[in-house]
Amino acid sequence: MNDWLDPLLLSRWQFGLTTIYHFLFVPLTIGLALTVALFQTAWVRTGHAKYLQITKFFGKIFLINFAMGVVTGIVQEFQFGMNWSDYSRFVGDVFGAPLALEGLLAFFLEATFIGLWIFGWDRLPKKLHLATIWVTALASILSAYFIIAANSFMQNPVGYQINEAKGRAELTDIWALLTNKVALAAFPHTIFACFMVSAALIVCAAAWHLSRNQHFDTMRPALKFGLWMMVIAGTLTFLSGDQLGLAMVETQPMKMAAAEALYNTSTGANASFSIFTLGTPDGVSELFSIRIPYLLSFLSTHTFDGTVEGINDLQAQYTQLYGPGDYTPTIWVTYWAFRYMIAFGVLAVMTAVGGLWFTRKGRMPRKRWIWKVAIWSMPLPLAAMIVGWVFTEMGRQPWIVFSLLKTRDAVSPNTTGLEVLISLIAFTLVYGTLAVVEFRLIKKAIQKGPEEAPTPDAESGEIKHEATVY
Amino acid sequence: MDLPTLWFGLLAFFFIGYFVLDGFDFGVGMSIPFLGRDARGPNDTDRRVLINTIGPIWDLNETWVIVAGAAMFAAFPEWYATLFSGFYLIFLVILLALILRGVSFEYRHQRPEIAWKRRFDRMIVVGSAVPAFLWGLVFANVVRGVSLDAGFNYTGTVFDLFSPYAVLGGLTTLLLFFTHGVVFVSLKTEGPIRERARQLASRSGLLTILVAAVFLVWTTVSFGSVWSGILSGVAAVTLIAGWLANQRKAEGWSFTFLAATIAFAVLSLFVSLVPDVMPATNDPANSLTIANASSSGYTLTLMSWVALVFVPLILAYQAFTYWVFRKRVSRASITGAPEPSAPDVAGPKVSA
Numbered sequence: 001m002n003d004w005l006d007p008l009l010l011s012r013w014q015f016g017l018t019t020i021y022h023f024l025f026v027p028l029t030i031g032l033a034l035t036v037a038l039f040q041t042a043w044v045r046t047g048h049a050k051y052l053q054i055t056k057f058f059g060k061i062f063l064i065n066f067a068m069g070v071v072t073g074i075v076q077e078f079q080f081g082m083n084w085s086d087y088s089r090f091v092g093d094v095f096g097a098p099l100a101l102e103g104l105l106a107f108f109l110e111a112t113f114i115g116l117w118i119f120g121w122d123r124l125p126k127k128l129h130l131a132t133i134w135v136t137a138l139a140s141i142l143s144a145y146f147i148i149a150a151n152s153f154m155q156n157p158v159g160y161q162i163n164e165a166k167g168r169a170e171l172t173d174i175w176a177l178l179t180n181k182v183a184l185a186a187f188p189h190t191i192f193a194c195f196m197v198s199a200a201l202i203v204c205a206a207a208w209h210l211s212r213n214q215h216f217d218t219m220r221p222a223l224k225f226g227l228w229m230m231v232i233a234g235t236l237t238f239l240s241g242d243q244l245g246l247a248m249v250e251t252q253p254m255k256m257a258a259a260e261a262l263y264n265t266s267t268g269a270n271a272s273f274s275i276f277t278l279g280t281p282d283g284v285s286e287l288f289s290i291r292i293p294y295l296l297s298f299l300s301t302h303t304f305d306g307t308v309e310g311i312n313d314l315q316a317q318y319t320q321l322y323g324p325g326d327y328t329p330t331i332w333v334t335y336w337a338f339r340y341m342i343a344f345g346v347l348a349v350m351t352a353v354g355g356l357w358f359t360r361k362g363r364m365p366r367k368r369w370i371w372k373v374a375i376w377s378m379p380l381p382l383a384a385m386i387v388g389w390v391f392t393e394m395g396r397q398p399w400i401v402f403s404l405l406k407t408r409d410a411v412s413p414n415t416t417g418l419e420v421l422i423s424l425i426a427f428t429l430v431y432g433t434l435a436v437v438e439f440r441l442i443k444k445a446i447q448k449g450p451e452e453a454p455t456p457d458a459e460s461g462e463i464k465h466e467a468t469v470y
Numbered sequence: 471m472d473l474p475t476l477w478f479g480l481l482a483f484f485f486i487g488y489f490v491l492d493g494f495d496f497g498v499g500m501s502i503p504f505l506g507r508d509a510r511g512p513n514d515t516d517r518r519v520l521i522n523t524i525g526p527i528w529d530l531n532e533t534w535v536i537v538a539g540a541a542m543f544a545a546f547p548e549w550y551a552t553l554f555s556g557f558y559l560i561f562l563v564i565l566l567a568l569i570l571r572g573v574s575f576e577y578r579h580q581r582p583e584i585a586w587k588r589r590f591d592r593m594i595v596v597g598s599a600v601p602a603f604l605w606g607l608v609f610a611n612v613v614r615g616v617s618l619d620a621g622f623n624y625t626g627t628v629f630d631l632f633s634p635y636a637v638l639g640g641l642t643t644l645l646l647f648f649t650h651g652v653v654f655v656s657l658k659t660e661g662p663i664r665e666r667a668r669q670l671a672s673r674s675g676l677l678t679i680l681v682a683a684v685f686l687v688w689t690t691v692s693f694g695s696v697w698s699g700i701l702s703g704v705a706a707v708t709l710i711a712g713w714l715a716n717q718r719k720a721e722g723w724s725f726t727f728l729a730a731t732i733a734f735a736v737l738s739l740f741v742s743l744v745p746d747v748m749p750a751t752n753d754p755a756n757s758l759t760i761a762n763a764s765s766s767g768y769t770l771t772l773m774s775w776v777a778l779v780f781v782p783l784i785l786a787y788q789a790f791t792y793w794v795f796r797k798r799v800s801r802a803s804i805t806g807a808p809e810p811s812a813p814d815v816a817g818p819k820v821s822a
Contacts, residue, residue: 070532075565081555441580470525470578
């Protein structure tokens with residue numbers, strides 16, 4: 001078989017591609033649902049028309065984005081069976097449960113109540129209609145919890161036993177699965193990062209209008225909201241990321257070693273964190289680097305004299321435990337993904353802090369570059385999120401379920417390379433085309449700006465909303 | 471009843487939910503070229519009427535397939551793994567169709583140009599027809615059985631899945647969903663489009679009866695049991711009743727009977743499988759059964775409790791949604807103007 005027709009390699013590329021793509025839309029769904037819910041609450045409580053305008057403005061962007069999140073999500077679920085049937089056989093008993101729980105507890109809620117929200121403006125009482133967006137927002141967050149819990153089982157398997165006769169893992173404790181220490185840290189980390197992504201979009205949209213001196217009364221509050229959301233969510237992302245780091249060192253020390261490309265076990269000042277390294281591509285020898293002593297020790301153990309295990313020791317340890325083999329992830333990927341994640345995240349928050357300073361006490365900056373930075377910093381948290389997931393998943397390799405099943409043993413044995421190549425090309429073409437359409441539609445919706453507030457009916461004082469949407 | 475059998479039944483329930491609900495919105499999607507036009511050709515207002523009949527609900531309907539898939543993954547991992555990896559290209563095409571259809575609903579109304587709308591109309595039609603056909607093909611193949619090796623991996627090719635019986639199964643679901651969708655349009659609209667839908671359902675209903683009857687008889691004779699035969703019979707009777715109700719302009723009854731047809735037909739397929747979930751045609755020893763494909767007792771017990779608590783809740787809030795959007799959709803509700811008395815005064819008329 002030709003190398004490029006290797007079903008394993010192609011399936012990995014396909015899963016990476018489709019998952020990253022799906023996750024372009026998920027954070028916006030999660031973050032914008034909450035944003036829309038908050039502004040609609042402000043409108044219901046204060047009656048100020050500007051809050052309704054903001055609600056509908058971001059509501060429209062939310063909806064353009066939502067459909068993509070749904071349909072690309074179905075791909076995710078089907079793919080486990082299609083491309084990773086041996087994985088499905090091995091973990092279905094454990095992994096299927098949180099997926100089914102997600103569907104029954106969260107996804108049905110989200111899909112039903114979003115329909116009520118979109119089409120229910122005129123059919124539901126004001127407060128009930130407000131409740132529908134809150135249910136949608138909370139269900140999308142709950143949904144994320146189950147997915148993170150499922151993923152966390154792959155990082156740190158808990159609550160299971162191996163059934164030798166059936167050759168599979170079986171669930172023994174759902175509570176242990178749902179309170180996996182990795183899930184407890186990864187969930188807030190992911191959700192706050194989702195809020196950062198939507199905050200960046202809000203800032204971008206508001207800055208675009210404000211830099212053109214238009215829609216001041218709606219976009220100024222939106223800008224301030226977005227900037228604060230970014231700073232708060234960003235801070236919480238760092239704090240929860242720190243907790244996730246501790247859980248990672250405890251459960252997957254190899255991943256932390258790979259994040260730092262730390263080959264030899266180091267203690268204290270030697271457990272330094274490099275900001276930048278030049279070396280041979282395999283990362284084994286180093287030409288030049290900028291290092292902060294003690295930082296890796298602190299990140300890994302919260303002490304300055306902690307010991308961080310190196311790749312070589314862990315490799316030897318794992319060979320003893322799991323038999324001969326290479327247990328090292330692709331170091332240059334994990335090393336740089338980890339740094340880019342932090343760098344993009346820090347830049348996004350610093351930009352927002354700068355934005356709060358420039359707009360303090362009603363000020364509006366006049367310099368063009370300030371607005372340009374606000375608009376173009378939009379992709380930063382999204383990029384941080386993508387490389388963060390690349391790090392999480394690539395750092396687990398060669399395992400698909402850490403310590404239990406290797407990725408190469410998980411792929412569908414009967415699916416041919418040609419089939420996967422066909423699907424990979426099909427997904428790439430369709431997803432690529434839709435990305436262009438999606439980007440243009442969101443851009444157009446942003447540039448069109450908020451619509452004029454609907455005027456209340458003269459007699460009843462009721463506001464007439466558009467009855468149909470499609 | 472043991473737990474795996476209970477979950478086999480629950481899985482049938484989730485797939486029935488999916489086919490009854492998403493089935494008719496596939497049908498509405500497919501009906502666009504037939505009903506979204508009047509004497510002068512394609513009519514955008516009518517197309518918007520059609521799409522708005524399912525606007526608030528298509529998403530929740532489609533969610534049933536996600537839940538059915540996840541339930542299969544959790545309760546019958548072996549079945550899920552065999553089916554989805556074995557029918558790889560079929561599921562790929564289903565996925566692509568669902569993607570294009572889903573985004574088309576959202577994208578279609580984003581720009582006013584007719585060419586833009588037509589493009590997404592076509593995608594809705596294809597994206598509805600393709601899964602409507604392929605889901606029938608998939609389940610017919612499951613009932614018929616496929617060649618499996620000792621590790622339960624499918625050993626055939628994608629071409630083996632297009633046997634005459636499987637293609638007939640696909641045509642059956644295609645026509646059933648189409649007619650069900652058209653009846654739904656007559657139930658949910660008013661004005662000329664409602665009457666056009668009733669007439670179309672009358673014609674497509676006859677074809678559906680013909681094709682479905684052959685498929686159900688074939689299933690019963692070749693793969694069925696007494697019980698599945700009885701269920702097939704009930705499906706056939708409700709199908710005819712649905713057609714008759716449509717002839718008498720009892721749209722609600724027609725819709726209900728056709729929903730029952732889909733439910734009983736799917737149930738009949740599931741019952742004909744027992745005790746297998748996916749029979750192996752080459753060697754019965756390789757067949758996936760309810761017993762050997764299912765999850766552990768712990769997982770199934772847990773899932774049973776979750777289903778017991780949440781399924782009634784889900785049905786309640788989904789029924790509430792249908793109730794909220796019970797009003798008929800008309801041209802007037804799209805354009806905001808009162809329905810004109812003339813057949814169509816929207817276009818320019820030179821002589822006037």
